[in-house]
Amino acid sequence: MKTVTIAATQxxxxxxxxxxxxxxxxxxxxxxxxxxxxxxxxxxxQSQYFCQIExxxxxxLAKPYEGxxxxxxxxxxxxxxxxxxxxxxxxKANNAHFNSLAVIDADGGCLGVYRKTHIxxxxxxxxxxxxxxxxxxxxxxxTAVGRIGCGICWDQWFPECARSMVLQGADIxxxxxxxxxxxxxxxxxxxxxxxxxxxxxxxxxxxxxVASNRIGREAIGNGGTHLDFYGSSFIADxxxxxxxxxxxxxEAVILATLDMDxxxxxxxxxxxxxxxxxxxxxxxxxxxxxxxxxxxxxx
Amino acid sequence: MKTVTIAATQxxxxxxxxxxxxxxxxxxxxxxxxxxxxxxxxxxxQSQYFCQIExxxxxxLAKPYEGxxxxxxxxxxxxxxxxxxxxxxxxKANNAHFNSLAVIDADGGCLGVYRKTHIxxxxxxxxxxxxxxxxxxxxxxxTAVGRIGCGICWDQWFPECARSMVLQGADIxxxxxxxxxxxxxxxxxxxxxxxxxxxxxxxxxxxxxVASNRIGREAIGNGGTHLDFYGSSFIADxxxxxxxxxxxxxEAVILATLDMDxxxxxxxxxxxxxxxxxxxxxxxxxxxxxxxxxxxxxx
Numbered sequence: 001m002k003t004v005t006i007a008a009t010q011x012x013x014x015x016x017x018x019x020x021x022x023x024x025x026x027x028x029x030x031x032x033x034x035x036x037x038x039x040x041x042x043x044x045x046q047s048q049y050f051c052q053i054e055x056x057x058x059x060x061l062a063k064p065y066e067g068x069x070x071x072x073x074x075x076x077x078x079x080x081x082x083x084x085x086x087x088x089x090x091x092k093a094n095n096a097h098f099n100s101l102a103v104i105d106a107d108g109g110c111l112g113v114y115r116k117t118h119i120x121x122x123x124x125x126x127x128x129x130x131x132x133x134x135x136x137x138x139x140x141x142x143t144a145v146g147r148i149g150c151g152i153c154w155d156q157w158f159p160e161c162a163r164s165m166v167l168q169g170a171d172i173x174x175x176x177x178x179x180x181x182x183x184x185x186x187x188x189x190x191x192x193x194x195x196x197x198x199x200x201x202x203x204x205x206x207x208x209x210v211a212s213n214r215i216g217r218e219a220i221g222n223g224g225t226h227l228d229f230y231g232s233s234f235i236a237d238x239x240x241x242x243x244x245x246x247x248x249x250x251e252a253v254i255l256a257t258l259d260m261d262x263x264x265x266x267x268x269x270x271x272x273x274x275x276x277x278x279x280x281x282x283x284x285x286x287x288x289x290x291x292x293x294x295x296x297x298x299x
Numbered sequence: 300m301k302t303v304t305i306a307a308t309q310x311x312x313x314x315x316x317x318x319x320x321x322x323x324x325x326x327x328x329x330x331x332x333x334x335x336x337x338x339x340x341x342x343x344x345q346s347q348y349f350c351q352i353e354x355x356x357x358x359x360l361a362k363p364y365e366g367x368x369x370x371x372x373x374x375x376x377x378x379x380x381x382x383x384x385x386x387x388x389x390x391k392a393n394n395a396h397f398n399s400l401a402v403i404d405a406d407g408g409c410l411g412v413y414r415k416t417h418i419x420x421x422x423x424x425x426x427x428x429x430x431x432x433x434x435x436x437x438x439x440x441x442t443a444v445g446r447i448g449c450g451i452c453w454d455q456w457f458p459e460c461a462r463s464m465v466l467q468g469a470d471i472x473x474x475x476x477x478x479x480x481x482x483x484x485x486x487x488x489x490x491x492x493x494x495x496x497x498x499x500x501x502x503x504x505x506x507x508x509v510a511s512n513r514i515g516r517e518a519i520g521n522g523g524t525h526l527d528f529y530g531s532s533f534i535a536d537x538x539x540x541x542x543x544x545x546x547x548x549x550e551a552v553i554l555a556t557l558d559m560d561x562x563x564x565x566x567x568x569x570x571x572x573x574x575x576x577x578x579x580x581x582x583x584x585x586x587x588x589x590x591x592x593x594x595x596x597x598x
Contacts, residue, residue, distance in 0.1 A: 118574045137579055157571055159458030159503050160580050167588035193502045196539035200499010203492045204458050240495035272456055275417045278584045280436055281459050285577045285584075289466035 004145045005257045006172065006208065007031035007039045010233045010246050012216030017046050021070060025077060028085065031253045037106070038084035038145045040212040042233075043153045043176040044099070045088065046070060049214070049229070051178075053221040054129040062092035065113055071102050079108025084143045086150050088176045090130075091115070099131045101152055101176065106144035114139040116152035117161065123183035124227050127154070138164040146171050146260055153177045156194075156211060160284065162201035167273075171260055173201065177213040180229035191232040191248065203240035206267035208258055210235050215249050238263045303444045304556045305471065305507065306330035306338045309532045309545050311515030316345050320369060324376060327384065330552045336405070337383035337444045339511040341532075342452045342475040343398070344387065345369060348513070348528070350477075352520040353428040361391035364412055370401050378407030383442045385449050387475040389429075390414070398430045400451055400475065405443035413438040415451035416460065422482035423526050426453070437463040445470050445559055452476045455493075455510060459583065461500035466572075470559055472500065476512040479528035490531040490547065502539035505566035507557055509534050514548050537562045 009027040013020050024045050031039045044050075050058040065071070071087060078085045084106050091100035091113070099116035115134030119127045138161055140149040149165025149172070151158075156175040165173055179194060195211075202209040212233045219226035235244040235256040246252035267273065283289035308326040312319050323344050330338045343349075349357040364370070370386060377384045383405050390399035390412070398415035414433030418426045437460055439448040448464025448471070450457075455474040464472055478493060494510075501508040511532045518525035534543040534555040545551035566572065582588035 117576055117579050120570060120574060122568075122570060133576060138582065154574065157503055157569075158575065159462055159499070160575070160583060163458055164580065164582040164588065167582045167585060169588075190538070192540065193538040196495070196498045197502040198499070199495045200458070200497070200503060200539070203496040204456055204499060239489070239492040240499070241491065269421075270456075271419060271421060273586070275419060275453065276457065276459070276586060277416055277432060278586065280416050281463065281583055283437065283463040283466045284459060284580055286466060287572070287575060287577065289463065289468075 001037065001145050002261050003257060003259055004172070005035045005037050005255055006210055006235055007034070007036035007253055007255045008210050008212040008233045008235055009039060009041055009253050010213055010215050010231045011042070011045070011251045013045060013048050013214060013218070015048055020046050021073065027253055028077060028081065028083065031255065032081045032083050034253065034255055036083060036255055040086060040174045040210050041088065041176060042212040042214045043088045043178045044090060045214070048218045048220060049178045049227065050220060051127045051130055052124050052218065052225065052227055053223065054126050055221065058130065059097060062090040062097050064092050065100070065102065071110065075104050075108045075110060078104045078106060082106045084145050086174055086176065088152065096132045097130060098134055099127065099152055101150050103141045103143065103150060111141040111143065112139065114150050114152070116155060118154045118158055120154040124225065138168070140165055140168040140170045148172045148174060150174045153179065157197050159201060159204070162205055166205040166207050170207065171263060172208045172210065175211045177211055178229060179213055180227050183225055189230055191230045195232060195234055195242065199236050199240035199242070202236040202238060204272070206238040206263065206270055206272065208235070208237060208263065215251065238266055300336065300444045301560050302556060302558055303471070304334045304336050304554055305509055305534055306333070306335035306552055306554045307509050307511040307532045307534055307545070308338060308340055308552050309512055309514050309530045310341070310344070310550045312344060312347050312513060312517070314347055319345050320372065326552055327376060327380065327382065330554065331380045331382050333552065333554055335382060335554055337442070339385060339473045339509050340387065340475060341511040341513045342387045342477045343389060344513070347517045347519060348477045348526065349519060350426045350429055351423050351517065351524065351526055352522065353425050354520065357429065358396060361389045361396050363391050364399070364401065370409065374403050374407045374409060377403045377405060381405045383444050385473055385475065387451065395431045396429060397433055398426065398451055400449050402440045402442065402449060410440040410442065411438065413449050413451070415454060417453045417457055419453040423524065437467070439464055439467040439469045447471045447473060449473045452478065456496050458500060458503070461504055465504040465506050469506065470562060471507045471509065474510045476510055477528060478512055479526050482524055488529055490529045494531060494533055494541065498535050498539035498541070501535040501537060503571070505537040505562065505569055505571065507534070507536060507562060514550065537565055
């Protein structure tokens with residue numbers, strides 16, 4: 001598809017799955033009515049962001065990929081509306097649990113599943129308690145709108161993930177997200193840092209980047225704590241410019257129409273992918289290059 | 300050093316080396332008079348940007364590292380002013396030629412040389428004609444202001460370079476640059492894309508990023524062409540925010556004072572370097588992951 005209209009959405013989530021699914025469907029229909037060919041929904045939109053606390057009761061929210069009723073629902077919706085839908089879900093895979101995403105093509109077919117590679121952990125975002133680190137590797141899919149790559153939330157901070165998907169030929173990168181305040185409080189909002197990391201991926205890879213984040217306050221458990229999710233969902237073009245951006249606290253559907261031929265032309269013209277030198281990238285395969293390479297001067 | 304005052308400079312270059320060196324020295328003295336502990340000068344400031352055309356006469360500008368008079372001059376200056384000076388120069392190394400940078404510590408000692416890894420090529424930026432791709436690998440140095448890493452111009456677009464230097468423990472990344480209009484003309488200025496790529500490195504790595512770029516119009520050769528360099532030198536903090544920024548066409552010294560302990564604290568708190576998964580990064584070691592991995596669906 002030469003010209004693609006991309007939508008990102010954001011919404012608050014309640015503790016009722018049916019309500020959340022219905023609201024997500026409403027946003028998808030709204031986006032398609034405005035011309036969207038692909039609509040990004042936020043991370044784990046079926047529920048509140050249960051990772052705010054560590055409670056084994058929440059493992060019951062995980063469902064297998066096979067026979068997944070919510071995925072089937074969105075497959076029917078995608079087919080009805082002729083729209084590509086990456087759908088985040090909490091996946092139970094025998095005894096493993098993944099923070100996963102199914103890519104549903106515009107004909108309703110499911111192209112496969114990506115499992116979140118990078119798992120965060122910190123006050124209010126205790127994901128290492130719930131999720132195995134993903135085992136699929138970074139994935140791209142050929143959809144009705146072209147080849148797309150999807151990361152999930154924390155993956156969006158890692159240049160390695162974005163680069164890997166573009167090296168696989170992705171022209172659009174999509175990141176469903178759940179991020180907001182942290183339980184330490186007092187720090188400045190990280191929403192601009194969050195945007196800038198991904199604007200950087202867009203500029204460095206000459207690729208379109210889309211992020212969808214939840215909004216609203218969620219208080220889970222009896223600890224008296226809460227998280228305020230900061231929205232700020234956006235679509236960045238291949239210059240890293242925010243061509244569409246949502247606010248921090250309102251439900252939103254944002255759209256941008258982009259000429260993908262022009263983006264591919266520019267990517268080749270700049271030459272970033274001509275001038276890479278993988279033989280110089282050994283440090284990337286380490287966690288601590290100072291320990292692993294003798295060339296570094298330890299202080 | 301807990302608190303570091305960083306300066307970036309920008310200036311126009313003439314075809315007279317002595318004039319350019321004197322002007323660079325003036326900017327360093329200006330920056331230090333304002334409190335700078337480290338001053339970044341732009342790429343290849345001794346001359347005009349000769350890579351605008353391919354002319355073998357310009358190889359005569361290259362000088363060896365050993366016995367380099369301009370480097371000796373800046374070593375004396377660094378010692379006199381007690382300032383760290385990364386200095387870009389065109390290096391002749393027997394029959395190889397490199398786009399290089401010497402890191403001069405505040406005591407005047409030279410800590411070593413980095414040779415530009417990624418070499419661009421395009422109308423007006425014909426660097427593959429002049430420079431061997433660097434053979435040093437990405438380097439960091441322990442200086443009076445702490446551990447720094449330096450890339451050179453085109454390196455600044457590559458997330459692999461920034462990540463490698465931070466994996467080696469760098470707290471400040473510095474990029475001397477020569478970038479502006481291209482000879483195709485008509486395209487929008489890329490100065491924001493250029494900034495955003497590096498703001499992305501700052502945000503993704505929670506690291507300080509500094510860039511120094513030249514200004515002014517340079518017409519080299521008899522082809523009637525010219526380049527307009529766009530300045531826009533900047534200092535970005537660990538949120539990727541531009542805490543100091545120069546204009547597009549005036550000579551400038553910009554400064555920022557940053558708490559490096561706070562930046563290191565934040566880097567650990569976010570956990571990016573806890574959650575990396577090098578075992579999933581094999582695609583980064585390829586030029587075309589679609590060809591190299593069987594898991595990808597070719598269209």
